[in-house]
Every structure is written in C-alpha cells, then in structure tokens.
Amino acid sequence: MDVKENIAPLQKENTSEEIVVRIQDLYKSFGDNKVLNGFNMVLRKGENLVVMGKSGSGKSVMIKCLVGLMVPDRGVVEVLGEDIARLNQVDLDELRSDIGFLFQGSALYDSMTVRENLEFPMRRHRKKFEGVTDTLPLVQEALENVGLAHTMDLMPEELSGGMKRRIALARAIILKPKLILYDEPTSGLDPITAKEIIGLMRSIQKKYGTSALIITHDVDCARVISERMILLVDGINYAEGAYQELVTSSDPKINAFFKK
Amino acid sequence: MAMALEMIKKTKEFFIEIGDLSYFALRFFKQAATPPFEFKELLKQSYQVGNRSLLLVATTGFIIGLVLTLQTRPTLIEFGAVSWMPNMVGISIVREVGPVITALICSGKIASGFGAELGSMRVTEQIDAMEVSGTNPFKYLVVTRILAATLMLPLLVVFGDLIALFGSSLVEFMKGNVSFRLYFNTVFDALSYGDLIPATIKSFFFGFVIGLTGCYKGYKTGRGTAGVGIAANTAVVMASLLLFVVDFIAVFVSDIFYEL
Numbered sequence: 474m475d476v477k478e479n480i481a482p483l484q485k486e487n488t489s490e491e492i493v494v495r496i497q498d499l500y501k502s503f504g505d506n507k508v509l510n511g512f513n514m515v516l517r518k519g520e521n522l523v524v525m526g527k528s529g530s531g532k533s534v535m536i537k538c539l540v541g542l543m544v545p546d547r548g549v550v551e552v553l554g555e556d557i558a559r560l561n562q563v564d565l566d567e568l569r570s571d572i573g574f575l576f577q578g579s580a581l582y583d584s585m586t587v588r589e590n591l592e593f594p595m596r597r598h599r600k601k602f603e604g605v606t607d608t609l610p611l612v613q614e615a616l617e618n619v620g621l622a623h624t625m626d627l628m629p630e631e632l633s634g635g636m637k638r639r640i641a642l643a644r645a646i647i648l649k650p651k652l653i654l655y656d657e658p659t660s661g662l663d664p665i666t667a668k669e670i671i672g673l674m675r676s677i678q679k680k681y682g683t684s685a686l687i688i689t690h691d692v693d694c695a696r697v698i699s700e701r702m703i704l705l706v707d708g709i710n711y712a713e714g715a716y717q718e719l720v721t722s723s724d725p726k727i728n729a730f731f732k733k
Numbered sequence: 734m735a736m737a738l739e740m741i742k743k744t745k746e747f748f749i750e751i752g753d754l755s756y757f758a759l760r761f762f763k764q765a766a767t768p769p770f771e772f773k774e775l776l777k778q779s780y781q782v783g784n785r786s787l788l789l790v791a792t793t794g795f796i797i798g799l800v801l802t803l804q805t806r807p808t809l810i811e812f813g814a815v816s817w818m819p820n821m822v823g824i825s826i827v828r829e830v831g832p833v834i835t836a837l838i839c840s841g842k843i844a845s846g847f848g849a850e851l852g853s854m855r856v857t858e859q860i861d862a863m864e865v866s867g868t869n870p871f872k873y874l875v876v877t878r879i880l881a882a883t884l885m886l887p888l889l890v891v892f893g894d895l896i897a898l899f900g901s902s903l904v905e906f907m908k909g910n911v912s913f914r915l916y917f918n919t920v921f922d923a924l925s926y927g928d929l930i931p932a933t934i935k936s937f938f939f940g941f942v943i944g945l946t947g948c949y950k951g952y953k954t955g956r957g958t959a960g961v962g963i964a965a966n967t968a969v970v971m972a973s974l975l976l977f978v979v980d981f982i983a984v985f986v987s988d989i990f991y992e993l
C-alpha cells in the first residue's frame with residue numbers, strides 16, 4: 474500500500490472500488506509508427522463502454538496493453554485495482570482469471586475440441602475452482618449460455634464463423650470474469666449473426682453483472698450496446714460521450730464515424 | 734557497390750538471426766528446467782513427430798540402402814571384396830548416411846510442420862489466447878515440441894537404419910545369395926560402440942536443431958497469413974543448413990576421440 478502510493482501518481486479520490494479499468498497517458502509505438510499517443514480511459518463497474526476507431530487506429534494494441542500481452546512505452550494501466558506493470562507473472566495470471574477476452578478472430582485452438590477449448594482456461598486458473606473436480610457442468614453451462622450445447626465434441630474447423638465466435642464467447646466467460654474485453658465481437662459476421670452475438674453479450678452481462686469494454690468499428694453494434702463511447706482518433710481519446718451525443722456532433726472527425 | 738552493400742546487409746541479418754536463435758534456445762533451456770511441466774502435451778507431440786515421419790523415413794531408408802548396395806557392388810566385385818559389403822554399407826549407414834538422411838527428411842516434415850502450426854497459432858492470436866488463459870505458451874507449445882523432436886529423432890534414426898540395412902540385405906540376398914541372417918550377423922559384428930554412440934549423440938542434436946528452428950520460425954511469425962508460409966519455408970531451409978553444420982562439428986569431434 475505505502476510503496477505504491479509513493480510511486481504511482483494517481484489521484485487518490487478516483488481509486489474507489491467502482492473503477493474497473495483505468496488507462497492513463499498510454500503511449501505505444503512500433504518503430505516510427507506511433508500508434509497510441511497519450512490515450513486515457515476509465516471503465517466503471519457494470520458499465521458497457523465502447524471504444525471506436527478506424528482500422529489500424531490501435532484499438533487492439535490498447536486492449537492488449539490492458540491484459541499485459543503488450544508492454545506500453547509509457548503510461549499507467551490499472552485493471553481491477555492492480556497496476557499491470559507492477560505485477561509478477563503469478564499475480565498477473567491470477568488477475569487474468571478475472572478477465573474474459575474475446576479475440577478478434579475468435580482464436581479457438583484448432584487442434585482441440587470445443588470442450589477442450591473451454592476447459593483450457595481452467596487448467597491453470599485452479600485457484601478459482603478449488604474443490605471443482607468435474608469441469609463438465611461448467612462447460613455445459615457456458616455452452617448453454619451461447620446456445621451451442623450440442624457442439625461439445627466438435628472440432629473448430631467443423632463450425633461456422635458465427636458458431637466459432639459464440640464458442641469463443643463461451644470460453645471467455647467460463648471463468649466467470651468480472652470484466653470482459655471484446656475485440657471486434659461482430660467483425661467478419663453477417664448482420665443477423667452479429668445481432669445474435671450482441672444479444673448474447675447483453676444477456677451475459679445481465680446474468681453475471683460483468684463490466685465490458687467493447688472495441689469495434691461497427692456503428693450498429695456501438696449503438697445497441699454502448700452506455701458510453703470513446704472515439705480513438707490519432708492515438709488519443711478524441712471524444713467521449715453517449716451515442717446520441719456523439720452522433721449529433723458537428724466535428725467532422727467525429728462525424729466521419731457515423732456517416733454511412 | 735550496391736551488391737557489396739547488399740551482401741553486408743545480408744551478413745548482418747544472418748548474424749542477428751543466429752543471435753535471436755541462440756536467445757530462443759536459452760529461453761528453451763530455462764523454461765524446460767522450471768515447473769510446471771506439460772507431460773501430456775509432450776507425449777502427444779512425441780507421438781505426432783513419430784507418426785508424421787515414420788512412413789517417409791521408412792521409404793527413404795529402404796531406397797538408400799538399396800541404391801547404396803547396388804552401386805557399391807560392381808566396385809567391390811572388381812576388388813574381390815564383395816563379402817565386405819555388410820561391413821562397408823552397414824557402417825556407412827549407421828555412422829553417417831542414416832542419421833543425416835533421416836534428419837533431412839524430418840527437417841522437411843517436422844520443422845516445416847512446427848513452423849506452420851505455431852505460425853498460424855500466432856497469426857490467429859491463439860498464442861495470445863493461451864497466455865491470457867494463464868498457460869505459458871512457450872512451455873506448452875515450444876518446450877514440448879523441441880523436446881519431442883529431440884527425443885524422437887534418435888528413435889527414427891534407428892528405425893531408418895534398420896530399414897536401410899534391410900534394403901541393402903535384400904540386394905545381397907537376390908544378387909549375391911547372402912542370407913539375411915548372415916548379412917545382419919556380419920553387420921552387427923562389424924559395428925562397435927565407437928560407431929553407435931557418436932551416431933546416437935549426433936541424432937539427439939539433429940532432433941534438437943530441427944525442433945528449435947521449426948519452433949523459432951513459427952513462434953516469431955510476423956503479422957498476416959503470408960507469414961505462416963514464410964515461417965514454414967524458412968524453417969526447413971534454416972534447419973537443413975544447421976544440420977550440416979552440426980554434422981560437421983560432430984564428425985570433427987568424434988574424429989578427435991578416435992585418435993585418442
């Protein structure tokens with residue numbers, strides 16, 4: 474407690490329990506390619522926050538810094554009250570068990586069955602499952618949540634893109650995370666399947682009360698699911714607000730997002 | 734001038750690559766020595782390595798034994814030394830031809846397989862997904878594969894040797910009326926530990942090189958699906974090249990021991 478306070482220059486009054494994710498002054502570049510240039514963001518408990526940005530604007534980079542998959546050049550990333558940069562591997566893994574991550578391309582393990590895919594997060598995050606000997610009911614529950622209980626023994630290659638996304642969603646929620654990160658949950662899907670996924674995301678949030686950070690460039694998805702939005706432009710949080718506020722803005726950079 | 738610059742650049746890249754590979758190897762030893770150990774995955778990978786290359790090793794082994802014997806026969810007959818055939822072919826197969834041919838075949842099959850597998854897992858974010866799930870992907874994917882290749886290659890070499898000897902004895906049986914029993918007895922009498930031990934040690938190193946380069950290329954795959962093909966391809970080239978370097982060193986070292 475004491476050491477942390479001295480080093481981390483965070484405002485004390487904001488460190489309430491309500492804040493799930495705080496990103497402060499995030500910088501990340503690859504060579505000459507400056508991707509993030511001082512991005513700021515706060516996600517509160519139970520909230521659905523959408524971050525929108527053009528392709529290549531650094532949305533995935535930002536979300537990867539959040540779970541420690543990428544190390545930022547500068548800036549503070551706090552998740553569930555922990556400063557990511559200060560955690561050792563064991564603590565980082567434990568923190569990750571409270572975070573669900575839906576990857577942009579589903580990222581199902583293609584050498585494993587659906588069931589093995591879902592069991593995979595449980596093999597190391599044992600602490601969360603002390604006393605659980607049979608993982609089958611948990612797998613079943615997660616699959617039922619996404620309406621695909623019958624696919625348990627199939628291989629990913631036997632599934633359609635939409636089914637894969639749903640299985641990936643089931644895998645992301647199997648640890649009952651407090652926070653779910655969605656990296657373009659609807660990309661590459663037809664509008665109807667996209668709607669189904671959005672529906673699932675909402676029902677999961679209702680059922681488990683999770684906070685969600687949704688990254689997308691799909692305006693429809695943002696409109697339906699967001700309570701608050703941040704527009705990522707030129708590596709910073711260019712604009713912030715509810716969908717209705719942003720859609721009526723006169724700023725051309727903001728407008729560009731909503732033009733069909 | 735431009736050519737000289739190009740050559741300097743290529744040479745520089747080559748040494749950087751060797752440095753990276755050495756670092757990767759170091760990381761392997763460090764990770765292989767610390768728990769948790771992924772025994773189940775090691776078993777699975779070992780089975781895969783053996784299963785993938787068994788038929789190919791058998792076919793090439795058989796043909797090499799056959800051809801080697803057929804082509805040596807006339808010369809040996811000329812010198813009236815055809816009864817030395819088992820000794821000559823047997824020793825060259827066990828000491829050099831068997832290990833090198835088997836390793837080359839395996840580098841085409843295993844190194845490229847590892848490169849493609851890990852490369853596609855990298856590109857589709859499966860490796861990231863593993864990391865987020867609290868499983869160390871380097872341990873789970875890389876350590877197991879390198880160990881599997883290292884442990885399985887000597888077995889494949891022995892298998893390839895036996896098939897090659899069988900091919901050779903077939904020629905002797907048909908052309909020289911030498912019984913299989915006599916042939917194999919002569920071969921085993923002629924072989925000493927001085928032939929077997931260096932060949933076996935060498936095979937372990939061959940396996941290690943194949944596993945290492947395959948995993949290295951796959952794990953470091955760049956963004957985009959084109960990277961997967963490049964990874965598989967360069968893995969084979971690099972592995973084959975390194976195999977000859979290792980072979981040269983091995984022959985050199987065992988030669989010193991013979992002199993002692």
Ligand SMILES: Nc1ncnc2c1ncn2[C@@H]1O[C@H](COP(=O)(O)OP(=O)(O)OP(=O)(O)O)[C@@H](O)[C@H]1O
Binds near residue numbers: 508532534
């Ligand atoms: N590992 C990496 N190495 C080098 N450059 C990278 C790496 N990851 C991302 N980049 C670069 O960072 C920029 C942002 O990439 P990012 O994947 O975050 O985009 P994105 O906003 O998620 O776009 P999309 O909507 O297409 O997914 C791109 O210019 C990309 O080339």
Ligand SMILES: [Mg+2]
Binds near residue numbers: 532533577
């Ligand atoms: Mg992205």
